[in-house]
Amino acid sequence: MTSDSQPTPHPLRPLTDEELSRARDLVVEKHAGDGVALFFRSVYVDEPKREELTEYLIAEHAGQTPKTRIPRQVTVLFDRVKDGVPQLTEEIVDVEAGEICRTKEFPAYCQTSYTAAEFGLFHDICVASDMFKTAMEEFSIPEDFTITIDPWPYGGLDPEEDVPRYMQGLVYARKKTDNNPDANHYGYPIPIIPVMDMATKNMIRVDRLATGGKGDSLYPSPPSDKPKELFTHGQSAEYAPELLDRPLRTDVKPIDITQPEGASFKVHSDNLVEWQKWRFRLGFTPREGAILHDVCYDGRPILYRLSFSEMTVPYGDPRPPFQRKQAFDFGDGGIGRAANNLKLGCDCLGAIHYVSTVVANPEGKPDVAQNVVCMHEQDNGIGWKHTNFRTDRAVVTRLREFVIQFIATLANYEYVFAFKLDTAGGITVETRATGIVSVVPIDDGKVSDYGNVVFPGVLAQNHQHIFAVRIDPSIDSYSESETAVVLEESHPIPMNKETNPFGNGYEVRRERIESAMYTDAEPKVNRTVKMENVNKKNPISGKNVGYKFVPNATQLMLADENSTQAARAPYAKHHLWVTGYRDEELWAAGEFTNQSKKEEGGVKAMVERGDWFVDTPSASSEKGQRSHPVVWNVFGLTHNPRVEDWPVMPVEIHQFHIRPADFFTSNPALDMPGKKNETSVLLSCCGKTESPQTNGEKSGSTQADPLTHQQGTGDDIDPKKLQNGNGATDKENKRKSTTLSKIFAWKKEST
Amino acid sequence: MTSDSQPTPHPLRPLTDEELSRARDLVVEKHAGDGVALFFRSVYVDEPKREELTEYLIAEHAGQTPKTRIPRQVTVLFDRVKDGVPQLTEEIVDVEAGEICRTKEFPAYCQTSYTAAEFGLFHDICVASDMFKTAMEEFSIPEDFTITIDPWPYGGLDPEEDVPRYMQGLVYARKKTDNNPDANHYGYPIPIIPVMDMATKNMIRVDRLATGGKGDSLYPSPPSDKPKELFTHGQSAEYAPELLDRPLRTDVKPIDITQPEGASFKVHSDNLVEWQKWRFRLGFTPREGAILHDVCYDGRPILYRLSFSEMTVPYGDPRPPFQRKQAFDFGDGGIGRAANNLKLGCDCLGAIHYVSTVVANPEGKPDVAQNVVCMHEQDNGIGWKHTNFRTDRAVVTRLREFVIQFIATLANYEYVFAFKLDTAGGITVETRATGIVSVVPIDDGKVSDYGNVVFPGVLAQNHQHIFAVRIDPSIDSYSESETAVVLEESHPIPMNKETNPFGNGYEVRRERIESAMYTDAEPKVNRTVKMENVNKKNPISGKNVGYKFVPNATQLMLADENSTQAARAPYAKHHLWVTGYRDEELWAAGEFTNQSKKEEGGVKAMVERGDWFVDTPSASSEKGQRSHPVVWNVFGLTHNPRVEDWPVMPVEIHQFHIRPADFFTSNPALDMPGKKNETSVLLSCCGKTESPQTNGEKSGSTQADPLTHQQGTGDDIDPKKLQNGNGATDKENKRKSTTLSKIFAWKKEST
Known part of the structure; x- marks a missing residue:
């Protein structure tokens, strides 16, 4: 209870330098004198519990002073290294009270994401090692090439495998063209993968890769007597303009997007954003990148929290060790950690607001990651139009969107993520895949069933990207028990005299989800997910107010049910998961994906818990608890690479649309002015x-x-x-x- | 053979005033003195035969003078009315030779699309008729309302029905607010449908509509003794800004999109368009609107012709006469005929090129439809990006698109159609549905299984929109026999020691389509349609050069297989049709959709013909002929209206993407400059x-x-x-x- 006249700071305010330092200092202080070294992995705000935050938000929106002051807690994740053995530890620090309120030590098999420092370390130790040098003697590489290693997560463990924290490296050569460090080394893969123990810093082994084609063995052939000559073809794999094998186009005239009267949005303190009746708080975490909290329209809550939760990239090449080639770009890497520092006029066009964030360096001290999120308005064509054919009077308005965008680089690959709010009350969730496809060597002149030859000697392996978006709804109410999830489907009615005499009638069926479950997209019946408020009716239609989306029926994970790939990411086997809300449960494939053998604490575990969403649970659900439903939408792309995806692939765009469904009493964009733009020519x-x-x-x-x-x-x-x-x-x-x-x-x- | 020095006029050049007049005059001359009246329906260019045009295009692209001069033929479609009986007639006129070369008279049951003149006629005769006046006596309407009728196609005939050319009207009242003719009458539907014989101009009957709700009869109740009072609620259904019940937003700051150095495209004579290595000829027909001919990239042909072919809108309300409520907006109406006259700064933002077209008025004389197509460039976010994590050097380019857009109004409803070419060699085909949903009356306070109450007394019926896009490929060759259509799918491989020891492997299966067929989208196996050149290999991958698209697994037509709705549009029951090319076959549901009982000459008939695409046909295909494959992609939306779709619905956008697949030897956008935009702020x-x-x-x-x-x-x-x-x-x-x-x-x- 705060009684002074100072307003209560908002519990969703971003982390500050001082808070980060304070939390770190308290952790250092606690462990001082233990004879341990601390290796800091990340420091971020511990989000308030839903119950507490909800109470705060209700008061905030009612214009009242929130009664409860929510403790300001910061999570510090670090390795406590004693005698060379790291113990992954999490301390939750109350930075206002100046005390550590919770400590968690994780079992040795839980491998958190890699840090940039670990990547650097790997590279240095590997290239200096005799083991690596010996392995490289198998190959003869032209003199104008240098060796470059991309550190990669070790990947999922085979069932019988039991290893400490490992890292592996994909080895390439880089042409020393013009001494340009941006020459594209991915055009020159070398068929070995060195593996290192990250605790002991010892090289463990060097895996050799099969380089055959159609019909060849899954396993590498033994080295030949004399070094294999690589990279003699002399073709260009460059993408940097100064290295390109063709001139840049000179006939692309600029498109300027300007807002001479300024933009229509406001960014307030404590990352409150307001735009065209929308209001939300922008968050940013090391793992998820940008997230939207407390998304409201015209003062009515819609989503409590919206985030990208996970993405797995399983590779479909059956040759070992590629069964381990399965990235979890959120759990193994961290989209926030890998976020690009965005550039005006390049990543974002128009009138742009950038947001930076405070992150911890390896010593646990604050650094700033600049411009990790950009926000701007854009025009997306016609929003609604009608022409009265009697008078020829057209009323036409544009679809205006507010874009929250962030981009992550994960070694070779890039993702562009965006949330787009629009003037018709809709939310579009968008991913764009770009960057350089992951490649392995293939013998000259061969082709493969496992991928496509995109450059001489270079096989781009077939793979999938499977995203999970977490949607925590608060449909017109902050109350946990008012939101229901309903599946709505359109079914044919067989022709019959009584109800469908001409056969044109069809039927809309609704089924409320009563307990935690999963299901798949089913376009055959137009399966639609509705998130509704069970107590609030639309005054026009009499139906529950709601928001809906249609899950895209994209291909799900292809890996065999019994494979490690599948066991690590059960979420990727179904399009839709509805789980009971629990604080801190944000991860579709569980908290620790790195080197996992199977999901722990992901959506599968949440469903198995058997939470229910209605007052009277069915018998089968009795083991869980009455919960608020959280919706996870899974979609992806099967990427069997094209030659056109080389050397950098054109964006592949996926979207889904969360749209109002009887939430409003008419088109919310009805009051958009249809003003003619005067600068069009x-x-x-x-x-x-x-x-x-x-x-x-x-x-x-x-x-x-x-x-x-x-x-x-x-x-x-x-x-x-x-x-x-x-x-x-x-x-x-x-x-x-x-x-x-x-x-x-x-x-x-x-x- | 032309031997003079004049260049041969391009066979795809647009129709001119003079050609239209000449064709019309020749037809008038032919029928003069027969004692007949001619009612002109449409006049348009008769497209050259594929064989002749192909020969021309090959010569054109080789910079040679085409050997054959293709006759300039114009189609004149008209009613030859004798003794009040119209005979639908088509004359193909060689306007250069000045002779009629072909005459077709259609059977009486073939009903072509309605003309604007017919719509006007219907309205006048109906409101003046005693039959209509008597029917209206059932209702009491407030004094400040006036009656307005939307003429509609009569729709599909029931199996036992045999009628001449009919038209029906949806009857509404319009509030005389401020004497504003743009007040929205759709908020006030009246439960009768008058039907007229268009030949005799006699009113046939007035159908009465059921107005009940859930559980009520499918059939209308008998009229009560005293007039039913309608429209007493006093709520506003307006969308015109001056009539709106709320103020327009004042905080939408302008977004200006400008090209200070001009646009990057060129429009040459004979509607040749060039933009960023793309080149095509723009066509425009009364039925299809804009079409793309001879689409090439960097001098290589890709598509011979790309067009929207048909869209049917079946309504799912089983109550008669709504079984007949099924629009074919191409066949019954005509997207080109209904095309909006686009407005700068409203329908299109930026630097815009408009195209107009010559059309025939009811006397067969030339009129101009202004600005029916707009073309412009737009920025669609990031096109490709890679950041070198070692140097932090980001190379980022934008995705530039060239948009060919047209918009049609069909009474209450609007469609925005677009073809978008992009700098990565892709073609996006887009539809946006907007306008006013079709509504019928419902008794106050009731709700219905057949739709949603979107306004007091107004039921927006559940319906579907199912589009067919016709794709005639010419993949890297104008030769008819070089293009193959291949279905490519990604399938799991069960875990097994020999080929998939860890279970992560998956398999890409290919199946060449050997004869005409249909199939459905199948995202479970990532079914992809590839259009390939069987003789040209990609020098990098060794695979056939091609273009591909993934058919969207949208819901297909729900109407019962035995219904008239389904019989009229078999195309709407499958996502993909591959048929053997024949000249003049452009219509997915056949040429005559208006009042059809079943498809004639649509994709179903084409498939049944049994054409084949390989040198050696399978036994089952022997009845057809060796053909060039034409691909039809079907997609749609099931639209169970939301209250938010009222009074004008926000756009619902559908897209599919035709993208290069090993057509190029690298990302075609690699040479896009990553120049920073200097006006972004x-x-x-x-x-x-x-x-x-x-x-x-x-x-x-x-x-x-x-x-x-x-x-x-x-x-x-x-x-x-x-x-x-x-x-x-x-x-x-x-x-x-x-x-x-x-x-x-x-x-x-x-x-």
Whole structure:
């Protein structure tokens, strides 16, 4: 209970330098004198418990002073290293009280994500090791190449495997072209994978890779007597403009996106964002990147929390050791940790607001990750339109979107993530996959069933990306028990005299999810997930107010049910999971994915717990508890690479749309002004702009645009002859086509 | 053979006024003195035969003078009315030779699309008729309302029904608010449907509509003794800004999209368009709207023709006469005929090129439909990106798109269609559904299984929109026999010691389509349609060069297999059809959809013909002929309306992507310049623009952005304190986060 006149700081405010330092110092102090070294992995805010935060939010939105002051807790994750043995430890620190309130020590098999420092370490020790040098003697590499290693997670353990914290490296050569460190080494993979013990810093072994093609063995052939000559083809795999084997296009004219009157959004303190009736708090975590808290529209809550939770990238090459090639880019890496420092005019166009975040360096001290999130408005074409055919009056408004974007680089690969709020009350969740596909060597001239040859000697392996988005709804209420999840489907009704005499009728079926479960997308019945408030009805339709989305029926994980790949990511085997809410449960594949053999504490475990969402549980659900439903939407892409994905792949875009369903009493974008944009210009045939006087206002000539033009000369049309009419009215243009409005103008409308 | 020095006019050049008049005059001349009246329906270019056009295109692209001069033929479709009986007739006129070369008279049951003139006629005769007046006596309507009728296609005939050309009307009242003709009458439906014989101009009957709710009869109740009072609730259904029940938003700041150096595309004569290595000829037909002919990239053909072919909108309300409520917006209406006259700065933002078209009025004389297509470039976010984690060097390019857009109004409803070419060699086909949902009356206070109450007394019926896109490929060759269609799928391999010892392997299966067939989308196996050139291999991968798309597994038509709705549109029952090419076969549901009982000459008939695509047909295909494969992609939306879809629905967007698959030897967008856009600006927290000096160049402060800001005051942050760093380098900012590049900078890379 705070009684002073200072406003209570918002529990979702971002971490500060001072808080981070304070938490770190308290941890250092606690462990001082133990004879241990501390290796800091990450420091971030411990999110408030839902019950406490909900109470706060209700008061906040009611304009009241929240009664409870939520303790400010910070999580410090670190290795406590004694006698060379690291103990992964988590201390939750109350930075205001100045005390450690909770300590967790994790079992040795729990491997948290790698840090940048570990990556650097791996590289140095590996290249200096005799084991690596010996392995490299198998190959002869042209003199103008240098060795480069991409450190990678060791991946999932085989059932019989029991190893400490390992890291492996994908080995490449880089052409020393112009001494340019941005030459693309991924064009020159070398068929070995060194493995290191991260605790002892010892090289464990060097795995050798099979390099055969169709019909060849799954296993590597023994080394030949003399070094194998690599990289003799001389072709270019470069993408950096100064190294490119072709000139850059010179005919891409700039598109400028400007907001001369400023943007329509506001960013307040404590990362409160307001835009076009939307309001949310932006969060950012080392693992998830940007997250949206307390998403409201016009003062009504919709989502308590929206986040990307996990993504796994299983590779479909059956040759060992590629069964271990399965990245968990959130659990093994961390999208927030890997977030790009975004650049104005490159990553984001227009009027942009950037957000930075405080992170811990290996000593646990604060650093700033600059511009990890960008926010801006954009135009996405027509939002709604209707033309009255009687009067020819068109009312047209644009679809305006507010984009929250962040980008992560995971070694070779890039992901662009975005949440897009729009003026029609919708939320689009978008992923773009780009970057460089992961490649392995293949013998010259061979092709493979396991991937595509995208460059001489380079096999881009077939793989999948399977994303999980966590949606914690608060549909028009912060109460945990008011939200229901309903599956709505459209089914045919067999033709029958009583209810469907002509066979055109179909039926909408609804089924409320009563207990934790999973299911799949089913477009055959248009399966739609509705998140509804069971107590609030739409005054027009009488139905529960809600938001809905249609899960995309993208391909699920292909790996065999009994494989380690599948066991590590059961979430990737179904499109939709509905689980009972528990504080701190944010991870679709569980907290520790790195070197896991199977999921622990992910959505599968949550479902097995048997929580229920109705007042009276069914018998089978009795072991869990009455819970608030959390929805996990799983989608992905099967990526059998194209040559066009080389050397950097064009974005592959996936989206799903969370849209209001009887949440409002009419189109929420109805009050969008249909104002004509005054800077748009008419172009003549040849890309040249018309003189301003003819910009749609004074035009009216019906001659000489391409479709009515008559001379088949093959030459460009003289731009001076091209003044296309735009919006010409009947008065201005007697040769306007016979439209309905004209017909109706001829008649006298009945009155 | 042309031997003069004049270049041969391009066979895909648009129709001219003169050609249209000439064709019409020749038809009038032919029928003069027959004692007949001619009612002109449409006049358009008769597209050249594929064989002839192909020969021309090959010569054109080789820079040679085409040997054959293709006859210039124009189709004139008209009613030849004798003694009040119309005979639908098509004359193909050679406008250069000045002769009619072909005449087709259609059987009486073939009903072509309605013209605007017919719509106007219906309205006048109906409201003046005693039959309509008597029917209206059942209702009492407030004095400030006037009657308005939307003419509609009569729809599919029931099996036993045999009627001449009919039209029906949906009857509404319109509030005479401010005498504004744009008041929304759709909020006030009246439960009768008048039906007229279009030949005799006689009213046939007035159907009465059931207005009950859940559990009520499928059939209308008999009229009560005294008139039923309608529209007493007084609520507003308006969308026109001047009539709106709420103020327009005033905080939507403009987004200006400008191209100060002009656009990057060129439109030449004979509607040749060039943009960023793309080249195509734009066509426009009364039925399809815009179509793309001869789509090439970097001189290599990809698609011979790309078009929207049909869309059916079946309604799922089983109550008669709604079994007939099934629009075919291409066959019954015509997207080109219904195309909007687009407005600069409203329908299209930026630097826009408009295209108009010549159409025939009811007298067969030329009119111009202004600005029916707009073309422009747009930015669609990041196109490809890679950051080298060692150097922190990001190379990022934008995804530039070229949009060909057209919009059609079909009474209450709008569709926005677009083809989008992009810099990565991709083609996106997009539809946006908007406009006013079709509604019927429902008794006050009732709800229905057949739709949603979106306004008092107004039921928006459940329905579907099912689109067919016709793709005629010419993959790297104009030769008809070189293109193959292949289904490629990714399948799990059961775990087994020999080929998949760890269970992570999966298999890519290919099956060439050998004869005409249909199938469905199957995301479970990632079913992908590849259009390949069987003779041209990608020099890198060794695979056939190709383009591919993944058919979306959207819900197919729900109507019972034995229903008239299903019989009229078999195409809507499967996602993918592959048929043998024949000239003039462009229509998924056949040429005549209006009042059809079943498809004739649509994709079902084409498949049944049994054409084959390989040199040696299988036994079952022997009845057809060796053909070039044409691909039809079917997708749609099941639209069970939301209250948010009222009064004008926010766009519902559907897309599919035709993308290169080993067509190129690397990412075709590799040469896109990653030039920084100089007009993008930084925003402080409050939507205000930073002063230009701080635009990303001189910034470096790491303080005081929302996520690092520390004072929880609840007030806005002072914008002066907010100068977010952007692109700060290590030199400029010592508190940059611990990134890999820093780690690697610490180490000396092995050489």
